[in-house]
Amino acid sequence: MGEVVEFPVHGRTLQQTESWIVKTCMKGGLTREMALEVAAEYKPIHEILFDMEKSKLSIPPEAALSDQQVAAIMPAVRDLYLGQLSRAAHIIVGLLAREKLRS
Secondary structure (H helix, E strand, O other), X not given: OOOOOOOOOOOOOHHHHHHHHHHHHHHOOOOHHHHHHHHHHHHHHHHHHHHHHOOOOOOOHHHOOOXXXXXXXXXXXXXXXXXXXXXXXXXXXXXXXXXXXXX
C-alpha cells in the first residue's frame, strides 16, 4: 500500500470512483470483501467532499480584478480547488484501507 496512484475525480461518477477504490485496494493487498467495505465507508465522505466542489467560487473584491481577468483565472482556480478535494479524498481512502489491513 505504499504506491502513489492518482485519485480519479475529473469526469468520473461515484460508481467509477468506487470501482477504482476496489481495484486499487485489492492491488494493495485487501480482499475483495475488505475493498468493498472501504468503498462503502468512503461513499458518504465522497458525497460531502464533492458537494463542496459544486459550491460557488468567488474572487474577493479586494483583488480588484476585472471581469475578464476573473473569467480567465476561474478555470485554474476551480482545477486547483478540485485537486485539493481529490487529494483529501485520496488520503481518506488510504487511511480507510490501512485500517482494514490492520484489522
